Amino acid sequence: MANYINTILNNVQSKIVIFILVILYFINYDISYCNAQTVKSNLKWSQFIEKSSDLQKTTKSTQFYLLFNENAGVSSLAQIQEKFVVIRRLDEQNFIVKLKDAYSDQSVGYRFYPANNLWKLNEQLLQQYNDPQIKTFQNDFLIYVNNESDDLSKSHNLKRIAYNVYKYRGRLTRVTLEELLANNNIEAITIESLLPKGEATVLDLNLNPNRINTVHNLYPYLTGENELISIQESFYDTDDIDLKGRYVDSGLESEFSENHATQMATIIAGNGNSFVTGRGVATNVNHSSVSFADIAPQTDAYYNENDVQLQNHSYGTAIEPFYGVLAQSYDKSAFNNKTLLHIQSSGNSGLEESEEGQYAGLPGFANLTGNYKNAKNTLAVASVDTTGNHVPYSSSGPAFDGRIKPELSTYSIAGTSNSAAMVSGTGILMQQQFKMLYDSAMPSALAKAILINSADDVGTLGPDFKTGYGQLNALAAIETIKNQHFISGVISSQSSAFSQSIQIPNNAINVKVTLVWNDVPANPNDAIALINDLDLSVSVSGDEHLPFILDSSPNETSLNKAAITGQDHLNNVEQVFINNPSGEEVIIEVTPYDISSTEQKFYIAYQYDIADSFRWTSPTSTDNIPYNGETTSHLRWENSYDISTGQLYYRLTGTSDNQWKLVSETVDLRSENFRWNNPEINELAQLKMEIGNDEFISDTFSISVPTRLSVSFNCEDSLAVSWNSFQSVDYYKLSNIQNDQPRVLYEQADTSITIQKAVLSSNFLRLTPYINGKSLISSFTVDYDLQGAFCYINNLYTYVEQDSGVFIYSELGGINNISEVIMQKEVGNSWQDVIAEVPKEEVVKLLDENPDNGLNNYRLLINFINGEQIISDKLNAFFVKDEDFLVFPNPVNSDQDIRVFGKSVRQIHEFRLTTIYGKEVLHYNFDDDRLFIERPQVDAGLYLYQIIKNGELVASGKLLFY
DSSP states (O other): OHHHHHHHHHHHHHHHHHHHHHHHHHHSSOGGGOOHHHHHHHHHHGGGBOTTOOHHHHTTTOOOEEEEEOSTTTSOHHHHHHHEEEEEEOSSSEEEEEESSOGGGSOTTEEEEEBOSGGGBOHHHHHHHTOTTOOEEEEEEEEEESOTTSOGGGSTTOEEEETTEEEEEEEEEHHHHHHHHTOTTEEEEEEOOOOOEESOSSOOOOOTTTTHHHHHHHOTTOSOTTOEEEEESSBOOTTSTTTTTOBOOOSOOOSSBOHHHHHHHHHHHOBSSSOGGGBOSSTTOEEEEEOOSSOSOOOHHHHHHTTOOEEEEOEEOOBOOSOOHHHHHHHHHHHHSTTOEEEEEOOSOTTOOOSSSTTTTOTTSSOOBSGGGGOSSSEEEEEEOTTSOBOTTSOOOOOTTSOOOOOEEEEOSSOHHHHHHHHHHHHHHHHHHHHHHHSSOOOHHHHHHHHHHTSBOOSSSSOBTTTBTOBOOHHHHHHHHHTTOEEEEEEOTTOOOEEEEEEOOTTEEEEEEEEEOOOOOOOTTOSOOOOSEEEEEEEETTEEEOOEEOOOOSSHHHHTSOOEESOOSSOSEEEEEESSOSSSEEEEEEEEEEOOSSOEEEEEEEEEEESSOEEEEESOTTOEESTTSSSOEEEEEEEOOSOSEEEEEEEESSSSOOOOEEEEEEEEGGGTEEEEOOOSOOEEEEEEEEETTEEEEOOOEEEOOOOOEEEEEEOSSEEEEEEOOOTTOOEEEEEEEETTEEEEEEEESSSEEEEEGGGOSSSEEEEEEEETTEEOOOOOOEEGGGSOOOSSEEEEEEEEETTTEEEEEEEESOOTTEEEEEEEEEETTEEEEEEEEOOSSSEEEEEESSOOSEEEEEEEEEEETTSOEEEOOOEEEEEOOSSSEEEEOSSBOTTOOEEEEESOOOSOEEEEEEETTSOEEEEEEEOSSEEEEOOOSOOSEEEEEEEEETTEEEEEEEEEEO
């Protein structure tokens, strides 16, 4: 026992000694530099010090150092980078660095020590490495190298997936890991999830909440023509009728296809050939697919050679709150390609919590699905419902370091994949508009600034960690470009403040200004992503306004707080809002707070409202209510009146009853939407909003449900289609999809038509009703070959009624142009008419009152007015006429069943089969007019059958078996 106690004491003493030595190690050079905060920070990073090194002896031979910047709050990142090459930013004051000059030339106040290689590991891998029980590591590993010429793909089974980035998948031994760590060209080894999954479940396409429908109406030339969208995902159906004809091969497509990818492509680029919900945002854009097998962005050459300015990423991996190799790769891709914007879904893990990082254990926050979504030069998109409320499944920020993520949100109740695709399509229209006005590609930081600045604020004023800076407003984004409400500038550490004034009307309100810059990529595993720090301020009449900031402290109370204003030293997006400016000149100022680059390009977007203005955005003249003909829709508008309620009316314009009818006397104007249970009619209508003494009348729009297009018959050279009649409709247009666009074939008031197939360019047909020359909602497009219709005869069979005879039952595809239908029976080698009838409806029953005993063969003959004929296949029926029972076939082949047909079997009968010597080989009880017996296992020969009822013989005969 004494020895045991001594051992414990010795262990405790050893730990105390080690602790004291560590403290002394950091303070033995100049204790005046060490305060309590510095000691705590130093202890946290002491595991990265090379314990066997002597500072004075190894300064020149050691490559990496742990730098303690003990002048806390004095030295900026830019000042540190003047003398050191920063490899990893551990926190605000501590770094892994390389020396630029000899140690003796470094400024006083910096303490740095030779570093081991553990700093190269991200937190998850470091924890595993520090467990001596773990001998092998199995996961997805990414490796970042600082020298692209060091081709690691030649060793260690590494796969290069991007510039300076390699992937290792599988089991990694401790020995191999240490070999990689010892390579001075390797600066990061991380565990990062590389298994992507789509983040939406169904096609959920409604363009109205984000005012894309209004863009289509007011600017119909904006279709994405001559633009290219890159979609990084699994491959999709490029022959889909909403996408066909515009696919551009990339050579990088996935080896497998998924419906999710087709849905995303449809939201972005669908042209609506299938139905209104198949019409996406950029209806004429070219589209291309690249695989997301490695998740990393493509090479710069891919984007440049294919003129790609926008790439959609509607997928996620796992919750990863850190700045990994992938995050840096996306920042680098955007930084190197100044016109390339990566748009990402925020994720569908909004109800989950992170297991690591400073926000671990906080439900509903910091659950972006993938570390690459923590990048700063990309745009992450969340989901809101039709009235702008955050959808609980939608992943939230903040980013790992407290930055505002996601930056934007759009309508979707199915997944953030759809939201990202909606923004991507809008970005394409913005690119097209920009090129039309300025004949050049739009810088991605400008596109991001415009998307964020033009967004509709949702929830409390300013940004939040759920919906970002608000909900996409495509109309405001396009009009920001058309009105040239943006500024660009360049600034450096040597620059004074950038300043520019803009003029606004004297009745302008709600002035919003957003600054965005593509920042220098941070290093993998950096604790803080921002490198170049700019400050935005906006002044009106001498009053300075600072940007929104959020409290990113790691607790739910702080993260749920509304935005306030102040200086932002965390984000590369800053936004100022001024409710009621007191003058007509707005001065925008950008100052360099901490910049290490030679120069930093930035972009500013701004907008304002005009007081007491109102504009309908849904429905427009090209819209239907409900938007898809089924779902109750929201009416939408833009409003700047300082009045809380208005009066809403509607009237029908296609009828004599065109009086205004009250919908509501107390519409909330500030909500800018109203859920309307419209009357169930097929008509044209208008809306009116009364605000005080002012009234605002909408465009004429349609209220309708889609008609159903049915194929009546489908013959080799012709087909017939029909549809339901709408009472108030003047005429219908039947269109055929030709060259990926609808082409009108016929215009008529009738509700059916026969079409010669020679005039068709494809199998796809669509019907559109019209009132007063204006269309209602179109039908779903149908493929006439997939509607189950045959050549006039859709259903045909015979059935027997023993007391009546044999019937032919037929369902015709239509009766137009048919002169008569004839039931014919085979007699010898010819066919004789049994009965003829002029059909009055599609279902026809014809009766042979005098069938033959036993087998009867029939067919149906259809005669047309023009002399043509259609003859059906042969049908047969067995009729029991002369006897009570028929037993057949006779003889019975080896693959045939025995059939026993009776006139009227209402009681149990016995069927017995015996050899000619009386040995029974089959006994079967039955109580039905039709009996089918599987051939018994008997030898070929002659057999006898008997049918017995209540012990009496009622029928008998012979059967020959082959």
